[in-house]
Amino acid sequence: xxxxxxxxLGGLTLGMVYAAFALALVMIxxxxxxxxxxxxxxxxxxxxxxxxxxxxGHSYWLGFAAALLAGxxxxxxxxxxLVRPVEGKAxxxxxxxxxxxxxxxxxxxxxxxxxxxxxxxxxxxxxGMEVGDMTIALTGFGIFTILAVLAVMGLLVLLFRFTDLxxxxxxxxxxxxxxxxxxVRVGHMLTLGWxxxxxxxxxxxxxxxxxxxxxxxxxDAVVVYGxxxxxxxxxxxxAGAVVGGLLLGVSLSLVSGYVGSELVALAALAIxxxxxxxxxxxxxxxxxxxxx
Amino acid sequence: xxxxxxxxxxxxxxxxxxxxxxxxxxxxxxxxxxxxGVIGPNGAGKTxxxxxxxxxxxxxxxxxxxxxxxRPGLRPHDLAGLGIARTLQGLGLFDKMTVLDNVLVGxxxxxxxxxxxxxxxxxxxxxxxxxxxxxxLSALDELGVASYAGRYPGSLPYALRKKVAxxxxxxxxxxxxxxxEPASGLSDEEMAELGERLRGLTDRMAIMLVEHHxxxxxxxxxxxxxxxxxxxxxxxxxxxxKDDPAVRAAYLGEAV
Numbered sequence: 001x002x003x004x005x006x007x008x009l010g011g012l013t014l015g016m017v018y019a020a021f022a023l024a025l026v027m028i029x030x031x032x033x034x035x036x037x038x039x040x041x042x043x044x045x046x047x048x049x050x051x052x053x054x055x056x057g058h059s060y061w062l063g064f065a066a067a068l069l070a071g072x073x074x075x076x077x078x079x080x081x082l083v084r085p086v087e088g089k090a091x092x093x094x095x096x097x098x099x100x101x102x103x104x105x106x107x108x109x110x111x112x113x114x115x116x117x118x119x120x121x122x123x124x125x126x127x128g129m130e131v132g133d134m135t136i137a138l139t140g141f142g143i144f145t146i147l148a149v150l151a152v153m154g155l156l157v158l159l160f161r162f163t164d165l166x167x168x169x170x171x172x173x174x175x176x177x178x179x180x181x182x183x184v185r186v187g188h189m190l191t192l193g194w195x196x197x198x199x200x201x202x203x204x205x206x207x208x209x210x211x212x213x214x215x216x217x218x219x220d221a222v223v224v225y226g227x228x229x230x231x232x233x234x235x236x237x238x239a240g241a242v243v244g245g246l247l248l249g250v251s252l253s254l255v256s257g258y259v260g261s262e263l264v265a266l267a268a269l270a271i272x273x274x275x276x277x278x279x280x281x282x283x284x285x286x287x288x289x290x291x292x
Numbered sequence: 293x294x295x296x297x298x299x300x301x302x303x304x305x306x307x308x309x310x311x312x313x314x315x316x317x318x319x320x321x322x323x324x325x326x327x328x329g330v331i332g333p334n335g336a337g338k339t340x341x342x343x344x345x346x347x348x349x350x351x352x353x354x355x356x357x358x359x360x361x362x363r364p365g366l367r368p369h370d371l372a373g374l375g376i377a378r379t380l381q382g383l384g385l386f387d388k389m390t391v392l393d394n395v396l397v398g399x400x401x402x403x404x405x406x407x408x409x410x411x412x413x414x415x416x417x418x419x420x421x422x423x424x425x426x427x428x429l430s431a432l433d434e435l436g437v438a439s440y441a442g443r444y445p446g447s448l449p450y451a452l453r454k455k456v457a458x459x460x461x462x463x464x465x466x467x468x469x470x471x472x473e474p475a476s477g478l479s480d481e482e483m484a485e486l487g488e489r490l491r492g493l494t495d496r497m498a499i500m501l502v503e504h505h506x507x508x509x510x511x512x513x514x515x516x517x518x519x520x521x522x523x524x525x526x527x528x529x530x531x532x533x534k535d536d537p538a539v540r541a542a543y544l545g546e547a548v
Contacts, residue, residue, distance in 0.1 A: 164400050171386055171397045178384035181346060182398045182460070183372025 006128075006137035007257035008250060013142040015249020016149040020204040021226030022233065022241035023153065027197035029235045031173040031190055032079075032087055034094040040223035041105035042078070042198055043205030046070040047214055048113045050206060051120055060123045067202050075198025079191045087190070109216040122211030145207045152203055153242060156196070169193060221265060225252070228272045234282025243284065298357070299323040299498050300345070300376075300468045305354030307340055307522075314340040317354070318524055320517045322468065322500040327490060329513035329530075330502045333542055336519040338502045339381075345470055345500065346371055346378040358468070372398070377466035381473050383457045385445040391456050392441040395428040399463045431463035432456070435489075451482050462493075469493065471501040475508045487512045510534070518542065 021039065028036045036042075049070045050063035082101065086093040124140030160166035171179040172189035180186050204226070205219055212218075229248045233240025248271065255267040275282070300322040307315040315337045322328040330338050343349040345356070347366035355362045358374065371378065377398075386394050432438040435455040445453050454477070461469060474490070475483045483505060490499060490512050503509050509516065510530045518526040518533055520542040526533050533539055 164396075167389075167393060167397055168400065170389060170393075174386045174388060175384055177348070177368070178380065178386070179397065180368035181371060181378050181380075181384075183369055183400075183464070184397065185369050 002134045002136075003257060005134075007253050009136065009138045009142070010257075011250035011253025012246065013138075013145050013249070014253060015246035016146050017204050017207045017245075018222070018225045018229045018249050019242040019245025020149045020152065020200050020207070021222055022229035022245045023156075023238055024197040024201040024204065025223075025226055025230045026233075026235060026238050026241040027193055027200070029230070030238075031169070031193040032083065032094075033091070034083065034087075034098065035227065035235075036197070037095075037098040037223060038078070038101035038105060039198070039201045039226070040219035041102050041109065041216070042074055043071070043201040043222075044214070044216060044219045045105055045109055046074060046202040047120065047205040047209045047219075048109060051118065051209075051214065052113075054121060060121055064123070064206060067206055068199050071199040071202025071205075072195045075201075076191050076195040078198070079194035083194065084187070084190075106216050113216065115216060117213040117215045120209040120212060120214045139211075141210050145210070148203060148207065152200055156200075156238070159196075165192075224265070225268055228268050228275075231272060231282060232275050234284045237282065237284040240282055240284030244282070298360070299326075300500065301357035302341070302345065303355050303357060303362075305341075305344055305351040305356075307337075307344060307349055308352050314522050315344070315351070316522045318519070318522070319354075320524065320527070322498045323514075324467070324498050325494045326514040327494060327499040327501065327512050329509045329516045330500065330519060331504075331506075331509055331516060331533075332519035332525075335521075336542075337522040338519055339472070340522075341519065342378070342470060342472055342502055346376070372464050372466075375465075375467040376470065377461035377464055377468070378470040379457050379461050379472055379474065381476065383445075383453055385453060385457055385460075387444060387446045389444075390441065391432065391437070391443055391445060391448075392425070392428055394445065394456060395431055395460045395463050396424065398460045399424050399428045399431070428463055431459040434462070435459045450477050451479070454478065465496070467497050469497050469499045471499065471503075473503055474501055475503055475505040483508055 021043075024039055025036060028034055028039075046067040050067035053063035053066050054060055078101065082097060083094065086097050122141040124144050128135045128137045128139055130136070160170060168179070168184045169189045169192065171182065171184055172186045173193070176186045179189075204222065208219065208222055225248060226245070229244035230241050231244070232248060233242070233244030248268065251271060252264050252267055256264050259267075298321070301320065303319050305315055305318045306313065318337070318341060320328065320330070330341060332338055340349060344351050344365070347368040347370070350365040355364055356366060357363070358366075358376070366374070366376075386397070389397075429438050429441060432441055435458055437452055437455045437459060440448055440452060440456070445456060448456070454474070458474070471490075474486060478486060487508055490501075493499060501509075501513070513530055515528060516526075516530055516533045517524055518536070518539050520538075525538045525542060526536040528536070
């Protein structure tokens with residue numbers, strides 16, 4: 001009983017982070033039809049920026065805020081400078097670009113931050129709670145993780161549903177040509193979309209890192225899980241990404257707890273295969289042909 | 293012909309796609325408060341001409357004249373600010389946004405909310421916000437589709453979707469309205485209603501339309517430009533054009 005509860009709680013917490021990462025991938029996919037494989041090293045770089053600041057003796061929260069801001073700027077920069085020239089071109093160009101950026105950021109991080117494991121602090125306790133005679137694996141940092149992701153999702157919903165800017169961003173994502181005709185500065189919207197997605201990715205990076213070890217490759221598995229979660233929910237559906245992230249987090253946690261932790265990555269790929277075979281449009285997106 | 297009163301003009305515009313000359317030294321004027329029809333057989337260059345007018349295609353030669361200025365071309369996102377609106381053949385409605393939101397995207401621009409002010413949260417007051425919605429609703433109301441404001445375009449019949457698209461173009465109160473095949477897919481009655489509506493709009497704006505339905509073209513347009521193989525082969529009133537031998541030759545086999 002205790003093990004099941006703890007496994008589920010662990011899965012839920014991890015699932016929230018996958019959900020955030022999947023959401024970042026979906027935001028970029030919706031606006032520019034690009035799967036941003038470089039999302040992982042981008043989040044890794046911003047987490048290292050936070051680590052530098054914290055190691056220099058500043059507070060965790062300053063590092064946290066700096067990482068999110070760096071994520072915002074890095075996303076905008078990547079879209080404006082690197083992605084813009086391949087937008088609207090053959091899809092393979094963007095795939096190669098983001099994979100290339102993946103490798104470049106990895107290499108740069110190894111040079112700048114060093115290629116060894118370093119511990120990253122957590123803002124809150126990472127001990128479980130005692131409820132009666134059970135130790136529940138819900139930590140202070142776990143609760144913070146869940147609340148932080150929920151808060152960011154709530155803010156994104158507010159932005160997209162209830163503001164003019166969100167309306168224009170949605171219009172740009174649905175049909176760039178029409179949005180332009182209606183006077184929307186589509187380029188600005190795409191830059192902002194990448195910036196926000198990168199911010200969400202950075203948040204996921206910080207949450208994964210909290211109370212754990214970081215090195216230039218620590219986010220690489222997460223981009224795979226985030227991608228599986230996004231496909232599970234339907235690449236076009238932000239709500240699907242969130243549910244997909246949670247489902248995946250809980251499933252992988254169950255695999256890890258009851259089957260064997262060495263099978264987690266394999267299980268994620270198996271889930272991806274099953275989804276692609278049985279419901280390639282994802283659980284939540286309506287089936288429809290891709291516009292070309 | 294300078295001055296803002298002269299309307300919209302295309303002067304000596306040539307567009308080449310690779311080795312193909314899609315438009316060759318095309319000139320035309322869409323005077324204020326008039327309806328100008330652009331007709332011609334398939335492949336004559338009508339759509340390219342429209343794409344030049346709305347900035348999707350930049351001409352290789354020639355200029356556009358609008359609001360008293362000669363311009364080498366326009367940029368699509370500047371159109372709304374310049375008082376030009378365009379509808380698309382495929383309507384281009386945002387299917388996942390409500391009818392009202394679709395129109396709000398168009399209304400948003402006239403309200404002048406800049407990117408940075410929007411980003412920094414310097415939002416318009418709630419009263420302005422309400423005025424914007426009011427304006428979008430009244431544009432829908434003018435077309436008789438305000439009751440569908442909360443619906444999604446995909447759930448509406450085609451004729452209603454066309455009205456929503458027109459409302460979205462009109463909400464910005466353009467001085468020049470570019471209509472790409474406004475009658476396609478409409479019944480005879482709906483087409484007659486559209487014709488009346490367009491005549492009614494001319495007290496506020498110039499209209500330039502590309503259309504295949506000759507009944508509508510003949511009854512609505514003040515003047516016509518006939519394109520064939522990227523060249524203007526005739527201009528004049530609908531009656532002039534109808535009797536023009538070059539036009540008859542271009543349309544051989546098609547009823548004019």
